[in-house]
Amino acid sequence: MACHRQRVKDLKLMANQIRRDVVEMIYRANAGHPGGSLSCVDLVTALYFAVMRLDPKRPAWPDRDRFIMSKGHGCPTWYAALAHRGFFPREELWTLRQYPSILQGHPDMKKTPGVDMTSGSLGHGLSAGLGMALGAKLNGQDFNVYVLLGDGELQEGLVWEAAMAASQLRLDNLVTIVDYNGLQLDGTLGEVIGLEPLVDKWRSFGWTVFEIDGHDMEEILSICHRARKTSTPVAIIAHTIKGKGVSYMEHQVGWHGAAPNEDQFKQAMAELDEERRGLIA
Amino acid sequence: MTKPMATREAFGEALLALGAEREDFVVLGADLGKAMFTSAFQRKYPHRHINFGIAEQNLMTAAAGLATVREPVVAYTYAVFAAMRACEQLRTMICYPNLNVKVIASHGGLHVGGDGVTHQGTEDIGIVRSFPNMTVVQPADAQTTHLALRAILDHPGPAYLRLTRNPVPPVYDANCPFELGKGIWVKEDGDDVTLVATGVMVAKALAAAEKLAALGIKARVLDIHTIKPIDKEAILLAAKETGAIVTAEDHNIIGGLGSAVAEVLVEESPVPMVRIGLRDVFGESGDPEQLFAAYGLSTDHIVQAAQGVVAKKA
CATH class of the missing domain: 3.40.50.920 (Rossmann fold)
Structure with missing residues (x-):
């Protein structure tokens, strides 16, 4: 247990570091999507540092687990995780959105080592992940495919075409995680087009569904472990907070696609420093 | 091949022949197996054909994902659905990452006839031609359909093959030269x-x-x-x-x-x-x-x- 506690603590520290990098990347680029990047940090950290089978030295290793960030605007989180996992030097993070950079404003599989699928146009990720999971079955490979969906993008019809096909094709190697932070560009999901009852929707499409706190590292690890043992595709509905970790960004729709100014940046870093001190103590 | 034949039917024949020759490619359909003559291929290679149902957007984005694991991928439907219903899929998910997906598009043009405008692909070439990385091919007859399918499977990257619903007369004999990009x-x-x-x-x-x-x-x-x-x-x-x-x-x-x-x-x-x-x-x-x-x-x-x-x- 002591070992497990240490592991969880290390993951929380890594998530804190990734949040710091995300805020700094967006501050330096003076553009990006901090809210939806920060809401998925704990999920992405768990996948890249505890769950997925990877080898950073071989980004194209055929038997690696795949990850798709269907909500491509959350890519600062993905880039930071890839850098800390060793896919490319951390210094690259400060080139986000600039010319020329391996780090595009939305993920480009041809430019960034470790990015398994291009994304950014919402609604495609699950369908692309379905194709990969199908490929594993056709080739007799045993890798898993993880797809991170934004909640707002579930309004896209393609997501449900893919959901329908994945259960028909019995893709038990496909796991999708919904980053359910409840906010989209124009407001709350409830104000725009609500998703409830979301668990029932996935279940009725033939998926095994888990509902978790998307910021509780132990719960994320435990559910990802269980997700490998089902005979159907798995949807994990992760309740999250948009802007998580930076007080003035949390639950604020205005931080969907805005960069912090200098004072705001300093405040965010001070808050994340304080969180870090609390984790170490 | 001395009789008129629809190039969609020639595609089905060519697919079956190439299936025996090479084991690499996988074929994805969207409830048009009978219409595009893939039934024989499906019977002979049931594990190399997947039917996505009437869902062309999913067909094309899944083809992109699959092509990162197994290639080439052949995805077939009608021209209007490939180039228009799944337009962004072709652009952003297949052509932008330059993935090895062959889009087979039947029912090109006014030649479709009775089905009318909804099924006559009359703007598709203009659309797909404007996507970087896309190769666009339209054979004149059954013989060149065989050669064109073989050529695009050998070409590493996205391609769009436009076919006819109705029979077209033979233009070429069996010795016809065919090279992508060469008139x-x-x-x-x-x-x-x-x-x-x-x-x-x-x-x-x-x-x-x-x-x-x-x-x-x-x-x-x-x-x-x-x-x-x-x-x-x-x-x-x-x-x-x-x-x-x-x-x-x-x-x-x-x-x-x-x-x-x-x-x-x-x-x-x-x-x-x-x-x-x-x-x-x-x-x-x-x-x-x-x-x-x-x-x-x-x-x-x-x-x-x-x-x-x-x-x-x-």
Whole structure:
């Protein structure tokens, strides 16, 4: 247990570091999507540092687990995780959105080592992940495919075409995680087009569904472990907070696609420093 | 292959033959297996064909994902659904990452006939031609459909193969040369005008050349089966040696072969030119030959266009 506690603590520290990098990347680029990047940090950290089978030295290793960030605007989180996992030097993070950079404003599989699928146009990720999971079955490979969906993008019809096909094709190697932070560009999901009852929707499409706190590292690890043992595709509905970790960004729709100014940046870093001190103590 | 055959049917034959030859490719459909003659392939290779149902967007994005694990991927549906329902899928998920997906698009053009406008792909070439990395091919007959499918499977990257719903007469024999990006001189002699045609219009251009000969106009015929990358060399040679060009396609004159040929000529060697095709209108239901006569795509229209363009030569 002591070992497990240490592991969880290390993951929380890594998530804190990734949040710091995300805020700094967006501050330096003076553009990006901090809210939806920060809401998925704990999920992405768990996948890249505890769950997925990877080898950073071989980004194209055929038997690696795949990850798709269907909500491509959350890519600062993905880039930071890839850098800390060793896919490319951390210094690259400060080139986000600039010319020329391996780090595009939305993920480009041809430019960034470790990015398994291009994304950014919402609604495609699950369908692309379905194709990969199908490929594993056709080739007799045993890798898993993880797809991170934004909640707002579930309004896209393609997501449900893919959901329908994945259960028909019995893709038990496909796991999708919904980053359910409840906010989209124009407001709350409830104000725009609500998703409830979301668990029932996935279940009725033939998926095994888990509902978790998307910021509780132990719960994320435990559910990802269980997700490998089902005979159907798995949807994990992760309740999250948009802007998580930076007080003035949390639950604020205005931080969907805005960069912090200098004072705001300093405040965010001070808050994340304080969180870090609390984790170490 | 001496009988007329729809190129969608030739695709089904070619797929079956290539399935035995190579084990790499996987075929994805969208509830059009019977319509695109893949049933025999499905029976013989049940694990290499997956039916996605009536969901073309999922078909194309899943094809992109699959192509990162297993390639090439052949994804087939009708032209309107491939190029329009799944337009962004082709652009952003297949062409942008340059993935090895072959989009097979049946029901190109007014030649579809009775099904009417919803099923007549008449703007598809213009759409897919504008995507970087995309190769666009339209065979003139069953024989070149076999060769075209083989060629695009050997080509590492996205490709779009446009086919006909209805039978087309044979243009070529079994010894036909076929190379992606290289036009075929179907009729090489004649210095008055070049008829540059693609798909179902190649046979009509040949017929027009015969009628023109009787009128004292010597026309060459060039089959541009690969609309992108286009054979600049052949088009510039035609411009230089005949000084006048008529393009003929079963597609809107905006964006298709006529546009592609004009782009080459305008930049490098402008000569009098006329485009035969749908003149920026939708079609309607009817017998293909009656529709071609009504919409300006008949052999006689090509003849008149050639006479007009020859008269304009300096």
